[in-house]
Amino acid sequence: MGILEKISEIEKEISRTQKNKATEYHLGLLKAKLAKYRAQLLEGPKSSSAKGEGFDVMKSGDARVALIGFPSVGKSTLLNKLTSTFSESASYEFTTLTCIPGVIEHNGAKIQLLDLPGIIEGAAQGKGRGRQVIAVGRTADVVLMMLDATKGDVQRALLKAELETVGIRLNARRPNIYFKPKKAGGLHFNATCPLTHVNEKLIQLILHEYKIFNAEVLFREDCTADEFIDVITGNRVYLPCIYVYNKIDTISIEEVDRIARQPHSIVISCNLDLNLDFLLDKVWEYLALIRIYTKKRGGDQNPDFGDGLILRNNATVEHVCHYIHRTIANSFKYALIWGTSTKFNPQRVGLSHVVQDEDVIQIVKK
Ligand SMILES: Nc1nc2c(ncn2[C@@H]2O[C@H](COP(=O)(O)OP(=O)(O)OP(=O)(O)O)[C@@H](O)[C@H]2O)c(=O)[nH]1
Ligand SMILES: [K+]
Numbered sequence: 595m596g597i598l599e600k601i602s603e604i605e606k607e608i609s610r611t612q613k614n615k616a617t618e619y620h621l622g623l624l625k626a627k628l629a630k631y632r633a634q635l636l637e638g639p640k641s642s643s644a645k646g647e648g649f650d651v652m653k654s655g656d657a658r659v660a661l662i663g664f665p666s667v668g669k670s671t672l673l674n675k676l677t678s679t680f681s682e683s684a685s686y687e688f689t690t691l692t693c694i695p696g697v698i699e700h701n702g703a704k705i706q707l708l709d710l711p712g713i714i715e716g717a718a719q720g721k722g723r724g725r726q727v728i729a730v731g732r733t734a735d736v737v738l739m740m741l742d743a744t745k746g747d748v749q750r751a752l753l754k755a756e757l758e759t760v761g762i763r764l765n766a767r768r769p770n771i772y773f774k775p776k777k778a779g780g781l782h783f784n785a786t787c788p789l790t791h792v793n794e795k796l797i798q799l800i801l802h803e804y805k806i807f808n809a810e811v812l813f814r815e816d817c818t819a820d821e822f823i824d825v826i827t828g829n830r831v832y833l834p835c836i837y838v839y840n841k842i843d844t845i846s847i848e849e850v851d852r853i854a855r856q857p858h859s860i861v862i863s864c865n866l867d868l869n870l871d872f873l874l875d876k877v878w879e880y881l882a883l884i885r886i887y888t889k890k891r892g893g894d895q896n897p898d899f900g901d902g903l904i905l906r907n908n909a910t911v912e913h914v915c916h917y918i919h920r921t922i923a924n925s926f927k928y929a930l931i932w933g934t935s936t937k938f939n940p941q942r943v944g945l946s947h948v949v950q951d952e953d954v955i956q957i958v959k960k
């Protein structure tokens with residue numbers, strides 16, 4: 595039996611199996627098997643088309659955003675609206691066949707926006723250009739899952755499932771589980787909170803499926819078997835995702851209102867230029883980028899507000915130093931900061947101080 599057949603057998607069995615206390619172990623095992631086969635499938639012989647043809651796009655700018663969606667939902671139209679790059683758009687499916695990068699300039703940052711071919715059900719198993727699209731998706735800082743507002747809710751669930759299959763978790767946090775395989779000593783299992791989804795026996799069964807007999811496992815939150823499998827498997831990526839419903843010019847206002855209220859969702863119309871500014875603000879929010887302005891020493895010079903430094907949320911003064919020049923941190927004495935991250939303006943801070951959006955910083959060297 596090929597891997598694909600094994601996978602579909604297991605999937606069938608899982609859907610056949612009723613979820614209850616008695617089947618808990620059985621289901622846990624099936625899920626572990628499924629995750630294992632899927633991993634094999636992805637690692638399997640690299641298909642010759644997995645590279646090239648415009649898919650090896652260099653990362654550039656401060657962040658990368660990937661447009662993923664079914665054919666003809668308007669991905670290329672959006673790229674044309676938001677960037678100065680042109681990508682062919684048309685009413686027929688699979689107009690776009692490669693990855694086309696554009697640049698969005700927003701809040702002084704350069705955000706790389708990737709237009710990609712449409713993906714279809716079965717993409718994760720290599721249908722169409724699915725695997726290549728998903729491989730690019732993994733490298734993004736934020737995924738824009740683009741949907742046709744007229745097509746109902748199925749698309750969203752289908753796409754999410756495709757991405758899940760290949761280990762991409764959308765709008766989820768890495769499970770807080772400590773896991774360390776050992777050479778000997780059996781399984782040491784502990785939890786810092788009551789567990790309602792798994793117990794030691796199930797954890798042991800799942801680990802055996804991966805031929806792991808000695809390990810230390812500590813649940814720091816009430817995780818599920820699936821989440822534990824994610825931790826064992828290891829190569830998961832956790833990506834923020836915005837569901838972008840396009841073509842709202844063709845549906846009723848009631849329907850627009852309903853869709854807009856769903857979590858992580860935003861409604862737009864490329865054709866009528868509706869809500870595109872709001873989309874950019876959302877992208878900015880999901881990227882969690884911050885702007886830091888520098889001020890030179892001496893005089894009453896104003897900071898250079900035209901030219902901010904773009905950093906990740908939770909960046910420290912040390913990150914700021916590295917951004918300016920990698921040797922600055924060595925000769926660093928202290929920094930003065932004006933902004934929301936300090937109590938006083940200015941305030942003297944050290945390298946570990948966490949900066950906030952729109953802080954002004956002056957670095958004083960030894
Ligand atoms: N009514 C309406 N049509 C739109 C809107 N945005 C795009 N379209 C149309 O949708 C069709 C598909 O647009 P594309 O930009 O080619 O879609 P795509 O997702 O890039 O398609 P593929 O590259 O084939 O996957 C075109 O005919 C567009 O004119 C919109 O906001 N409203
Ligand atoms: K199209």
Ligand SMILES: [Mg+2]
Nearest residue numbers: 669670689690
């Ligand atoms: Mg396109």
